[in-house]
Every structure is written in C-alpha cells, then in structure tokens.
Amino acid sequence: MRTRRISVIVGGLVVLALFASACDDSNSDSGRADTTTTTTTTAPTAPAADCGNPVASLAPLDPMPAPGEMPAGSYMAEIQRRGRLVAGVSADTLLFGYRNPVTGQLEGFDIDLVREVAQAIFGDPNRVEYKVVTYAQRIPALLDGSVDIVANVMTVNCERWQEISFSSQYFDAGKKILVRTDSPVTSITELDGKRVCAAAGSTSFDNLQQYPEVITVPVEATSDCMVLFQQGTVDAVTGDDTVLAGFVAQDPYAKIVGPAMTSEPYGLGVAKTHPEFVSFANGVLEDLRADGTWAQMYSRWLQPTGAAPAPPVAVYGRAQ
Amino acid sequence: MTTVTPPPSTPAPGTAPPSTPPPGTAAPGTPPPPTTTPAPAVPTVPTAGARTSRARELVVGMFSGTPGHMRLLGAIAIVACLAFGVVSYQAATGLRSDIGDARAHAEQLVRVQAIRTSLVQADANATNAFLVGGLEPAAARDAYTTGIATTARTIAEAAGAEPDDATALERVNRVVTTYTGLIESARANNRQGFPVGAAYLRQASRIVRDDALPTLERLVAVEQQRVDDATAAGDTAPTVLVVMLILTFIALSVPQVYLYARTRRTFNPPLVAATGIVVVVGLVALATMTWSRARTDDAIEGSYRKTVALATARIGAFDAKSAEALTLIARGSGAAYEERFQAVSTDAQNAIGAGFADRATTEALAEYLAQHREVRALDDGGAYDDAVALATGDGAANEAFRTFERVSSAALAEQSRDLTDDLGRAATPLLPVAWLLLAAGVAAAALAWRGMAQRLREYR
Numbered sequence: 001m002r003t004r005r006i007s008v009i010v011g012g013l014v015v016l017a018l019f020a021s022a023c024d025d026s027n028s029d030s031g032r033a034d035t036t037t038t039t040t041t042t043a044p045t046a047p048a049a050d051c052g053n054p055v056a057s058l059a060p061l062d063p064m065p066a067p068g069e070m071p072a073g074s075y076m077a078e079i080q081r082r083g084r085l086v087a088g089v090s091a092d093t094l095l096f097g098y099r100n101p102v103t104g105q106l107e108g109f110d111i112d113l114v115r116e117v118a119q120a121i122f123g124d125p126n127r128v129e130y131k132v133v134t135y136a137q138r139i140p141a142l143l144d145g146s147v148d149i150v151a152n153v154m155t156v157n158c159e160r161w162q163e164i165s166f167s168s169q170y171f172d173a174g175k176k177i178l179v180r181t182d183s184p185v186t187s188i189t190e191l192d193g194k195r196v197c198a199a200a201g202s203t204s205f206d207n208l209q210q211y212p213e214v215i216t217v218p219v220e221a222t223s224d225c226m227v228l229f230q231q232g233t234v235d236a237v238t239g240d241d242t243v244l245a246g247f248v249a250q251d252p253y254a255k256i257v258g259p260a261m262t263s264e265p266y267g268l269g270v271a272k273t274h275p276e277f278v279s280f281a282n283g284v285l286e287d288l289r290a291d292g293t294w295a296q297m298y299s300r301w302l303q304p305t306g307a308a309p310a311p312p313v314a315v316y317g318r319a320q
Numbered sequence: 321m322t323t324v325t326p327p328p329s330t331p332a333p334g335t336a337p338p339s340t341p342p343p344g345t346a347a348p349g350t351p352p353p354p355t356t357t358p359a360p361a362v363p364t365v366p367t368a369g370a371r372t373s374r375a376r377e378l379v380v381g382m383f384s385g386t387p388g389h390m391r392l393l394g395a396i397a398i399v400a401c402l403a404f405g406v407v408s409y410q411a412a413t414g415l416r417s418d419i420g421d422a423r424a425h426a427e428q429l430v431r432v433q434a435i436r437t438s439l440v441q442a443d444a445n446a447t448n449a450f451l452v453g454g455l456e457p458a459a460a461r462d463a464y465t466t467g468i469a470t471t472a473r474t475i476a477e478a479a480g481a482e483p484d485d486a487t488a489l490e491r492v493n494r495v496v497t498t499y500t501g502l503i504e505s506a507r508a509n510n511r512q513g514f515p516v517g518a519a520y521l522r523q524a525s526r527i528v529r530d531d532a533l534p535t536l537e538r539l540v541a542v543e544q545q546r547v548d549d550a551t552a553a554g555d556t557a558p559t560v561l562v563v564m565l566i567l568t569f570i571a572l573s574v575p576q577v578y579l580y581a582r583t584r585r586t587f588n589p590p591l592v593a594a595t596g597i598v599v600v601v602g603l604v605a606l607a608t609m610t611w612s613r614a615r616t617d618d619a620i621e622g623s624y625r626k627t628v629a630l631a632t633a634r635i636g637a638f639d640a641k642s643a644e645a646l647t648l649i650a651r652g653s654g655a656a657y658e659e660r661f662q663a664v665s666t667d668a669q670n671a672i673g674a675g676f677a678d679r680a681t682t683e684a685l686a687e688y689l690a691q692h693r694e695v696r697a698l699d700d701g702g703a704y705d706d707a708v709a710l711a712t713g714d715g716a717a718n719e720a721f722r723t724f725e726r727v728s729s730a731a732l733a734e735q736s737r738d739l740t741d742d743l744g745r746a747a748t749p750l751l752p753v754a755w756l757l758l759a760a761g762v763a764a765a766a767l768a769w770r771g772m773a774q775r776l777r778e779y780r
Contacts, residue, residue, distance in 0.1 A: 086702075100513065132653045230505075249514075
C-alpha cells in the first residue's frame with residue numbers, strides 16, 4: 001500500500017514537473033511575456049481587466065537593505081518595529097502550506113518563502129505570525145491590513161491586480177482535475193452532469209463556471225473537497241495541479257488527469273499601498289532564484305528525486 | 321369521633337340547629353305533593369304511559385311524607401359520601417401521578433442534557449487532542465471514548481424511559497455514529513501525517529453542532545414543557561377535594577337538621593360520626609395535598625432549576641472549550657469560532673448567574689474564562705505556540721477548565737439526586753391518603769345508612 005501511494009505521488013509530481021518545465025521552455029526562448037500568452041490561451045477566465053502582462057511586477061529593490069536595517073519610512077521598517085511579519089497562509093494544502101499533524105507546525109513551499117522574507121527583514125526566519133486564510137479571505141485580509149503578505153497558492157491575474165499587488169511569479173501551476181484511480185475520465189469535458197468540488201473564492205471555482213453542465217460543489221476550505229471526494233459525495237475535484245498533488249499524496253485511490261486547463265502563475269500578494277514592500281519581496285525572490293534556494297525548496301517539497309527545473313523567470317516593468 | 325363537637329368544623333352538626341331549621345325544613349318538607357301533579361300530562365302512548373305513571377306513583381309514595389323525605393335525604397347523603405370517597409381518591413392518586421410525571425419528565429430532561437453534555441465533551445476532547453499535535457495523549461483519548469460511551473448509554477436509557485422521544489433520539493444516535501466515523505478518519509489521517517485529518521475533524525464538529533445539538537435542544541424544550549404541564553395539572557386536585565368536602569358536608573348536614581326538627585332527638589350519632597369522619601379525613605387529605613404541592617413547587621423552583629442551570633452551564637462550557645481549540649486550529653481564520661465561544665460562554669454564565677450554582681462552580685467558570693482571555697491575548701499578540709501551550713495539556717487554561725468540569729459535575733450529580741428525592745418525597749404520602757379518603761367515604765356512607773335506618777324503623 002505504501003509503495004503504491006508513493007508511486008502515485010511521484011506520478012502526480014512527474015506530471016507537475018513536466019508541466020512546469022514546459023512553461024520554462026516557453027520562457028527561455030523569448031524571456032518576457034510569452035509565458036502567459038502561450039498558456040492562458042486555453043482558458044480566458046474572468047472578463048479579464050486589462051493590466052498588460054499580469055505576471056509583470058514592480059522592479060526589485062536594488063540594492064537590498066541589510067537584515068535589521070530597513071529603510072526609514074518604508075513598510076518593512078514598520079514590520080521590523082512590530083517585531084514580526086504577519087503572513088496569510090494555507091493550513092491544509094499539503095506541500096505548499098499545511099499544518100503538519102505530527103508537530104502541529106505549518107510547513108510547505110509557501111511557508112518557506114515567508115520565512116525567507118522574514119529572514120531578509122529581521123535576519124531571523126522565525127519572526128513570523130501565521131494567519132491561516134481561506135482562498136476567499138486572501139484579498140480581504142490584505143485590504144484590511146490584517147496580514148502583511150499572502151503566500152497561499154495565489155494565482156496572479158489582472159482581475160486581482162485591480163485590488164492588490166503581486167510579487168514576481170515564483171511558481172507556475174496549472175488547473176487540472178482529480179478523479180478516482182478507476183475513473184475513465186481524462187478531461188473536464190467528460191464530467192457533464194457530474195458533481196465537481198472547488199474551493200469558493202479560488203480561480204478553480206471561477207474556471208468551473210465555464211462548464212455549465214458540470215454540477216459545481218463549492219466548499220470553504222480546499223481540504224473539504226478532499227473529504228467530500230473520499231466520502232463519494234463528489235465525483236471529481238478541480239484545482240491547481242500543485243494542490244491536487246498534495247491530495248494524491250494523501251489518498252492512494254486518487255489520480256490527477258487531463259491537460260492543464262489554465263496556467264496559474266503564483267505570486268506573493270501585498271497590499272497596493274506598499275509598493276516598496278512589493279519591490280522588497282521581488283528582491284528576496286531574485287536572491288532565491290540566483291543562489292539556488294528556490295531549487296532547494298522545489299526539491300524539498302515538490303520533487304524529492306531528480307533535479308529541480310529552473311524557476312519561472314521574473315518579469316518586471318509595472319509602474320505603480 | 322362521635323357526638324362531641326368535631327374539632328375542625330365546629331359550627332356544623334352540633335351547635336347550628338337553631339339557625340338552620342327554616343331552610344332545611346321549608347325546602348324539602350312542603351313541596352313534594354305539588355310535584356306529583358305533572359304526571360297525568362304525559363300519557364300519549366297508552367300502555368307505556370300507564371306503566372310509567374304507576375311506577376312514578378310508587379316512587380312518589382316512597383318519598384312522600386316524613387319517612388319518604390327521610391329516605392330521600394338519606395339516599396342523597398349515602399350517595400354523596402360514596403362520591404366523596406371515589407372522587408377524592410381519584411384526585412389524590414391523580415395528584416400523585418402528576419408529581420410522578422413531573423419527576424419522570426425532569427429525569428428525562430436530565431438524561432437529554434447528559435447526552436448533550438457528553439457529546440460536546442467528547443468533541444471538546446477530540447479537538448483539543450488534535451490541537452496538541454502528534455500522538456494524542458492517552459488521557460484525552462480516554463476522555464473521548466468515555467464521552468461517546470456515556471452518550472450511547474444515555475440515549476438508550478432515554479429512549480427506553482420515554483418512547484415519545486425515540487424518533488428524535490434515533491436521529492441523534494445516527495449523527496453520533498457518523499460522528500465517531502469521522503473522528504476515526506481524522507485520527508487515521510492524522511497518524512499518517514495527512515493534513516486532511518483537520519478537514520474530517522471540522523466536518524465531525526459541524527454535524528454535531530448542526531444536527532445533533534439542535535435536535536436535543538428541541539427535546540429539552542419539549543421536556544421542560546412537559547414538566548411544567550405536569551406541575552400545573554396538580555392544581556386541580558385540592559380544588560376537587562374542597563368542592564367534594566363542601567357538598568358532602570351539606571348532604572350530611574341537611575338530614576341531621578331535618579331529623580332535629582321532626583324528632584325530639586338533638587343528635588343522630590351515626591350521622592354525626594359520618595360527618596366527623598368526612599371532615600377530619602378531608603381536612604387531613606387537604607393538608608397533605610397542600611404540603612405535596614408546596615414540596616413539588618419547592619423542588620421545581622429549587623433542585624430542578626439548579627439542575628437545568630448546571631447542565632446548561634456545562635454544555636455551554638464544553639462547547640466553548642472546543643470553540644477555543646477550533647479557533648487555535650484555524651489559526652487566524654477562526655473569528656467565527658471565537659464568536660461562538662463568546663456566545664456559548666455567555667449562555668453558560670447566565671445559566672448559573674442568578675444563584676443557581678454553588679460558589680465553587682461559578683468561580684471555576686469565571687477562572688476558566690479569565691484564562692481564555694489570556695489565551696486569546698497571546699494568540700492575537702502573535703505568540704501562537706504559547707497560546708496553544710496554555711490551552712492544552714498542563715496549561716493553566718486547560719487546568720482551569722478541568723477544575724470547572726470536576727466541580728460542576730459533582731454539583732450536577734448532587735442536584736439531580738436532590739431533584740429525584742424531593743419529588744419522590746412530595747408524592748409519597750399521597751397514596752395512603754387516597755386510600756384513607758376512599759375508606760372514609762365508604763365508612764361515612766355506611767354510617768349514614770345506619771343513622772337513617774334507625775329513624776325510619778320508628779315509622780313502621
């Protein structure tokens with residue numbers, strides 16, 4: 001049973017890695033905006049508010065201030081004075097942000113990113129107060145100032161740029177579906193009349209609206225989808241392949257199928273009022289890409305065997 | 321008991337004669353002859369009419385003249401005495417069964433509250449064990465298992481005690497079955513390090529709150545209404561007894577006054593004795609019923625209210641404890657759970673606020689709530705790990721809660737024992753009194769017959 005599970009996990013991750021590397025290829029030829037233009041063509045989600053290239057962020061801070069010496073008047077200085085970075089994260093997305101039941105501590109790729117940001121501000125990665133936010137709470141939490149930064153598998157898109165700012169892209173995911181291992185289904189188009197679960201407030205939920213024949217079952221937290229799936233209440237779950245890979249790792253009777261329906265570039269969310277903090281976060285991400293930390297994080301959480309692909313290439317040039 | 325002035329109702333048989341004769345003699349004495357006249361007006365069917373008129377003449381003859389009047393009055397007195405015995409017997413046993421019903425419903429209420437308590441208790445233990453992380457402490461697991469076992473046993477007892485509640489209890493039973501399944505799924509996932517366990521736990525908590533607890537709350541309301549109804553039904557018994565006592569007294573007094581007026585004898589000893597028996601036994605029964613009613617009211621106002629208050633406070637407190645754990649598990653997105661904490665802990669405080677609980681219980685609850693504020697202050701201040709430490713294991717907040725649990729459990733056990741005892745004691749003397757009333761009625765009827773027969777013999 002255990003070996004079977006691992007093989008399924010690895011299978012899911014291979015799919016994930018293939019997808020990520022496919023994106024990297026398209027990045028490498030033309031460097032700039034091609035990433036999204038090539039992949040998003042498959043699914044024009046919301047009536048996209050035009051914001052140019054969604055993954056283009058603000059230029060990174062250069063030079064980066066030394067830890068513990070944040071420039072006066074900046075938002076980082078305020079965080080430093082407070083003594084801790086408040087981060088909105090997930091507690092139920094295995095691999096990205098989840099509460100390890102054994103230790104009770106939060107772990108994952110997103111959590112590591114937040115710790116790196118705290119390291120850059122304080123010189124101490126532990127100076128973080130985690131606030132677990134559901135998908136629907138991510139933007140409101142930034143708007144009301146209850147969190148400084150959101151690191152919760154958050155897709156960068158033009159609609160969200162209207163309300164908040166994003167760092168440069170730190171991960172490239174894609175929307176797929178999760179079905180039982182014995183299911184013949186290979187794509188969302190075969191799920192007409194079937195019950196499909198998605199977390200409210202997620203791009204997955206929005207994406208499902210394009211398939212009116214599919215019966216959408218919204219839940220509050222993404223892990224509730226997994227409970228409903230295991231109980232047989234829903235036939236499939238849709239979500240980012242990253243999140244679904246976490247589900248497969250917990251359930252040997254689940255598999256990820258289908259071509260990626262959309263591209264989901266992840267970025268760190270920051271309130272629009274703190275452009276200097278966006279630039280600071282971009283500076284942190286620059287360093288992570290350059291010094292190989294990103295690759296280590298990838299290997300640690302997403303691909304225990306084999307080499308990590310190159311990180312998504314950062315795109316800058318946004319004015320505000 | 322015989323001719324000497326009967327103590328409680330002194331004015332009646334012995335001393336009153338001078339004032340009473342006019343109504344007594346005038347009313348039944350003179351009119352009988354005229355009342356016979358309507359008879360000939362009826363005969364429309366010849367044969368039947370003839371027969372009925374002959375029968376009527378016979379009856380009229382039997383009850384006309386002095387001996388006839390004596391017969392009539394004697395018959396009324398005898399019937400009245402028998403009616404007194406039977407009706408007041410029924411009133412006393414009715415009161416007894418009303419108190420018994422109140423007791424049975426109150427006991428059922430305690431059982432339903434116990435189901436609610438053990439269910440929220442099990443859930444509080446499960447969520448708290450989960451909050452600790454890692455392998456759950458054996459003690460927490462034990463407490464959960466005990467809570468579920470108590471729930472299952474109490475559901476069976478309650479369904480057996482009041483079959484009317486069986487449908488609702490069956491529903492609760494189904495939820496409990498699903499609940500334990502979900503908790504075990506949460507544990508199994510937890511043990512393998514799968515975070516989906518948290519989602520199972522949330523779902524488990526949700527079905528208890530959305531399905532089982534509201535069903536039980538409705539059952540509690542129904543049971544409370546039944547207790548109130550049974551208590552209110554007991555009001556009729558003393559009234560019935562008083563009315564019967566007055567009617568029987570009149571029915572026994574009238575022939576005595578008549579005999580006093582028609583014969584030279586002042587007293588008719590058997591009739592005086594019958595009156596005495598009815599009055600004395602009636603008043604003793606009335607006093608007993610009043611005492612029973614007062615005891616019942618005391619039990620309802622006292623141990624019953626306290627039992628309900630303590631049970632409500634315990635349910636609120638356990639619910640609050642699991643809301644505290646869920647707030648910490650949600651870690652920042654638990655505002656809704658904290659709101660629930662505030663709501664249910666306020667309910668708990670209000671329930672035992674108005675002096676319905678002993679000092680130890682009230683203080684233990686206040687102490688826990690103070691500790692909870694400390695937990696929230698730590699968590700809101702970013703010291704999450706410290707907050708969890710305070711709320712679990714040997715943390716001060718967890719200790720304060722355990723103290724409340726222990727103290728309130730002892731207080732509740734004592735109060736519900738008192739409730740059963742108080743209501744049992746209130747009903748105890750009613751059965752002998754009921755038999756006494758029946759015996760008194762029969763004895764008085766026999767004496768009345770004897771008294772009238774003596775006088776009638778003088779007319780042969």
